[in-house]
Amino acid sequence: MTVAAGVFAPGHLGELTRLVPFEMVDDVLAMTRRTESRVRLLPARVVMYLLLAGCLFAELGYLQVWSKLTSGLSGLPLVAPSGSALRQARQRLGPQPVRAxxxxxxxxxxxxxxxxxxRGLLLAVIDGTFLTVADSPATTSRYAKQRCNNGSSGYPQLRLSALLACGTRSVIDAVFDPVSVGELDQARQLARSLRPGMLLMADRNYAGADLIATLAATGADLLIRCKTGRKLPILRRHRDGSFASIIGGLPIRVIDAQISITTTDGTHTGGYRLITTLLDPGTHPAAELIPLYHQRWEIETAYLELKSSILGGRVLRARTCDGISQEIYALLTVYQLLRTAMVDATDSQPGLDPDRASFTTALNAARDQIIHAAGIIADTVIDLVGVIGIHVLAHLLPERRLRTKTRMIKRSNSKYQARGPNIDRRSYQATTSIDIIRPDP
Incomplete structure (x- = not known):
């Protein structure tokens, strides 16, 4: 067992500490001027790791999280802080170091x-979701409750938007605001992280002319779905079935297609219209762009991992606005660390798709390493895979199969039939066909 000395010993994240080492945390604290002038019983570095560990044990209070951090440190002279002391330490730290x-x-x-x-382009996606926060006077002053049929929601909510790398589901950038701030405004903020060499995918909500111009100005290429009935001028027809057009003065290419899914239950067909700034059909053919757009759904899986796997559907702990910012940045940081550990593992086997890595396996392995205080400081010979990676590689997910809808469970977690009593929960073998619709001469 190798940990930091003295009062710094509880400051660790198990094996994930190798990805966020002591030196990195100390540099961040110095940069944000949160390094204490005297060493406290709860140093700022330890509080940073406590916040991160709290996201791995979202079902526990901070006193119980402290017990997890110290459970593998038997024999060391450790402090036994009260809940009030941990709260004051988090307040002293503030959200700035966690954001940094x-x-x-x-x-x-x-x-x-x-x-x-x-084709050399990094696949990225942008979308938004809601997170639920604690119902306290301090939080409702900034984060409002949503209106619904029976009045208002039980808890206040905030809107989180993320820019994600599709292949690894790692977070490129993220912003969060009250729900009064729309996804399109948040997308304009996230445009700061777009670069040439990226292919950004988004749903129909992001197909406005002004926003497309803002996103395209970053140098990134776009692949966005828009409404099939949207009137766009046909400037030139291409051999692959797409046609050249223009939106708000920006040259684009339009691809119309019908996608049919056939199962033993029958065939279901829907229309798709995609717009892209990739103007050359020779280098970026329509027949490849249509199935590629399905990668947009990777962000929905990432939000499921954040809200269901990590948080377990729970409300955020924090009961102040600064505490909410602190907790969300810690949550995003922990998610990024887990994703990095998973990619390190799959990258050790050439040709292995990062999609095969199980997020739940990595999450549980990371929790175990914290409890055992294991793998905190790397040996002289660094193993990028580590114990977390070994677990991931030993429990790879099967290759993805075609799904006609989201996963459903046979038995509801609630006695209330929120989605109705007549939901078809059977699995079907399915085939997909794509027909590109050429514009009418």
Missing amino acids: LFDVLRGPAATSAAQTRW
């Missing part, structure tokens, strides 16, 4: 996997 740490760690995970790129 997230800024250091965010970005597409480094990988050699070919599945993360298409």
